[in-house]
Amino acid sequence: MTQATFRVDVTKEQFIFSAAHFITFAGDICERIHGHNYAVRASVEGPLDENRYVVDFIALRDAVLAETQQLDHHVVLPADHAEIKITSDDKETTATFRDRRWVFPNEDCVILPVVNTTAEEMARVIAERVVERTKETFGNKLTWIEVAVDENQGQWGVCRLPWPQS
Numbered sequence: 001m002t003q004a005t006f007r008v009d010v011t012k013e014q015f016i017f018s019a020a021h022f023i024t025f026a027g028d029i030c031e032r033i034h035g036h037n038y039a040v041r042a043s044v045e046g047p048l049d050e051n052r053y054v055v056d057f058i059a060l061r062d063a064v065l066a067e068t069q070q071l072d073h074h075v076v077l078p079a080d081h082a083e084i085k086i087t088s089d090d091k092e093t094t095a096t097f098r099d100r101r102w103v104f105p106n107e108d109c110v111i112l113p114v115v116n117t118t119a120e121e122m123a124r125v126i127a128e129r130v131v132e133r134t135k136e137t138f139g140n141k142l143t144w145i146e147v148a149v150d151e152n153q154g155q156w157g158v159c160r161l162p163w164p165q166s
């Protein structure tokens with residue numbers, strides 16, 4: 001007998017956030033700072049509740065939006081990169097990579113707990129934070145959450161996390 005599975009997906013125009021970043025790749029190549037209009041999709045899988053919902057679209061939408069709005073119009077920097085070092089004083093945040101240096105007003109920056117600000121890592125952080133925002137409301141019946149971040153109209157980094165059971 002086939003077993004039905006159910007999922008809710010939300011991907012809204014209002015999730016699009018414009019942010020600047022730079023990553024390293026191939027060992028020691030560090031990109032120039034540049035921006036993307038990032039798109040986001042979030043999905044959760046689980047059984048149907050008494051409403052015949054997996055979860056209320058609106059609750060999931062609002063949790064995702066709260067996270068994407070925090071990134072909009074910011075420079076996104078990695079806290080955990082081995083060579084991109086981030087320091088802040090009371091006014092400015094400085095990023096260094098070898099002999100290169102970028103200085104930003106603190107309020108323009110968001111420092112994320114990632115090694116590299118790739119779409120995959122940003123998807124993971126958004127997924128973890130959406131779980132934190134919703135786990136009390138959604139309970140422990142869901143099986144997973146997946147967040148996908150699109151850097152450039154069809155280039156998605158995707159992270160799926162098991163839904164916390166406690």
Ligand SMILES: Nc1nc2c(c(=O)[nH]1)N=C([C@H](O)[C@H](O)COP(=O)(O)OP(=O)(O)OP(=O)(O)O)CN2
Binds near residue numbers: 118155157
């Ligand atoms: N799996 C991943 N691959 C790549 C990522 C990523 O996050 N995950 N990121 C990048 C870079 O950020 C790169 O800057 C992507 O930018 P994009 O503008 O898409 O790249 P192009 O130089 O090809 O841009 P065009 O404007 O389309 O010329 C790379 N890979």
